Amino acid sequence: MHKIFFLLILLMTGITGLFASEPPATEVRAVWLTTNYGLDWPRNRTSLEVQKRELIEILDSLKSHNFNTVLFQVRGRGEVLYRSRIEPMMSLIAPAGPGQPPFDPLAFVVEECHKRGLACHAWVVTYPLGNNTHVRSLGAQSVTKKNPSITKQFQKEWFLDPGNPRTDDYLVSIVQEIVTGYDVDGIHFDYIRYPDNRGRFPDDGMYRLYGKGKTRDEWRRDNITRFVTRIYDIVKSVKPWVQVSSAPLGRYRTLAGNGVGWTALETVSQDAGKWMMMGKHDAIYPMMYYKERLFYPFVDDWLNHNNGRIVVPGLGAYQMIELGWSHRDILNQVDYTRDKEVHGQAYFRAENVLSNTKGILRELGSYYRYPAKLPPMTWLSDTIPDSPNDLRAEKNEEGLFELSWEGKGSARVTYNVYRSETDTLSLDRAEKLIAVGLREPQFRYRAEENDKAYYYYITTSDAYRNESVPCVPVFFYHSAIEK
Known part of the structure; x- marks a missing residue:
């Protein structure tokens, strides 16, 4: 057998x-x-x-x-x-x-x-x-x-x-x-x-x-x-x-x-x-x-x-x-x-x-074509951290897409960044992840100017890897031409 x-x-x-x-x-x-x-x-x-x-x-x-x-x-x-x-x-x-x-x-x-x-x-x-x-x-x-x-x-x-x-x-x-x-x-x-x-x-x-x-x-x-x-x-x-x-x-x-x-x-x-x-x-x-x-x-x-x-x-x-x-x-x-x-x-x-x-x-x-989060250690703590606040998005002077938000003020907090074409998000969908483990309340990357619009979300992970619910998203249109 x-x-x-x-x-x-x-x-x-x-x-x-x-x-x-x-x-x-x-x-x-x-x-x-x-x-x-x-x-x-x-x-x-x-x-x-x-x-x-x-x-x-x-x-x-x-x-x-x-x-x-x-x-x-x-x-x-x-x-x-x-x-x-x-x-x-x-x-x-x-x-x-x-x-x-x-x-x-x-x-x-x-x-x-x-x-x-x-x-x-x-x-x-x-x-x-x-x-x-x-x-x-x-x-x-x-x-x-x-x-x-x-x-x-x-x-x-x-x-x-x-x-x-x-x-x-x-x-x-x-x-x-x-x-x-x-x-x-x-x-x-x-x-x-x-x-x-x-x-x-x-x-x-x-x-x-x-x-x-x-x-x-x-x-x-x-x-x-x-x-x-x-x-x-x-x-x-x-x-x-x-x-x-x-x-x-x-x-x-x-x-x-x-x-x-x-x-x-x-x-x-x-x-x-x-x-x-x-x-x-x-x-x-x-x-x-x-x-x-x-x-x-x-x-x-x-x-x-x-x-x-x-x-x-x-x-x-x-x-x-x-x-x-x-x-x-x-x-x-x-x-x-x-x-x-x-x-x-x-x-x-x-x-x-x-x-x-x-x-x-x-x-x-x-x-490993998408980033991955680390498993939570819930036997040590299962408290869900607070979500980030005040998420903002812009294209900066260097041509990079930039997200910034209000952090939680703890040295042991990290952040995860998600992108979705819809206003609904599952945290279990790897293809929605674009960054994990961020230590600072900001993220920059060179986004493709493909005439597509996306919702961006941020979550907080605590020191035990427990993850918050997503913050209120921002909506951004990636285009070479301002619209």
Whole structure:
């Protein structure tokens, strides 16, 4: 039965691209922007100005292709991309020029994302600290030197020890620096798990001290869940609108013998479904870098555990290079997620999409041909914000069509712009959207002078992505000749 179902899905998506025809108005469209080894950024290692331009070019491209979320890797293996009192800055960042203040990559990317209506989540590598060579390169600033009791060496790599409660304290201090110091939209955890099962992680001492009658597997799962619970509660106490998410392994658990050998729950003590069911995650971005029977049923399983939270499958764009996938393999998965009304898609990694590997970016143009709003986090707040007031429209001196309105005065408010040929509007119609995530109460664009008249509407979205009803529209006739 399962084989027949999967064959039907493949035939439907592969032949027709069925679901690409009607993009949803609300959908996460994310990329992992990898800074480890400078894979996505920075490519240049000598000029800070070039590094800034590189990052702006990436964000401009994401915006122009109607992506809406950037998962920016702000902590690698024991080093960071923000001004931290706890861990050293990544050596990839070029020095500032004479008389220039030190560069803060996270502050820069948050500001530039928000200018473009993009959400920016701080992507944190949780437990891995790197190999001996890397740890030595950090010198006395490495946590292995400053706080060796919470670190362990395993398989020639160093890790923070999830079984030591003091590890939680250390990671909490890092997350608090980020959340209190930066206007991030989310905290996103990667490698929030034990190392894989090639050997035995050296935690005998901690297990004897804290195991309390549990099996080692139970104890390890509980260690990760303990940290997830604590960090969720702390983030919400500081800024409750900041989305807490993680990227677990793509297969939560073995399903009827399918997926044996590499699952979040059974292999690396990562009970991510439980985190959702407990209400200690706002979103999950499982790394679903597989095809067919190792993809479709596991999407369904994540949905069965989402507890009304956001599920965004991570799609392996890099597999078009590493395993020779076609772009159709990726698009089939986009089709399936839309058919299942999953909350969106994330791509690993940015460069594999933006470089148009095997034509993927071109093909996604039809899927993402309109902007998309982000899903509301109604479990945190379901209050509907007020609509904007006093919407005005004009053609300015530069020949641009300009909308302006009375804003709501909150730094966490954003605005969405709709255009309709009629005086009725459905907020669920993606083709009516022309801009999302605006931070200022104005919008300009070069409208086609096509002798058509449109109604323009603005809505307000609050920090939890709840959307207001539309404001009173303005009516504007786009013509080269004044009428």
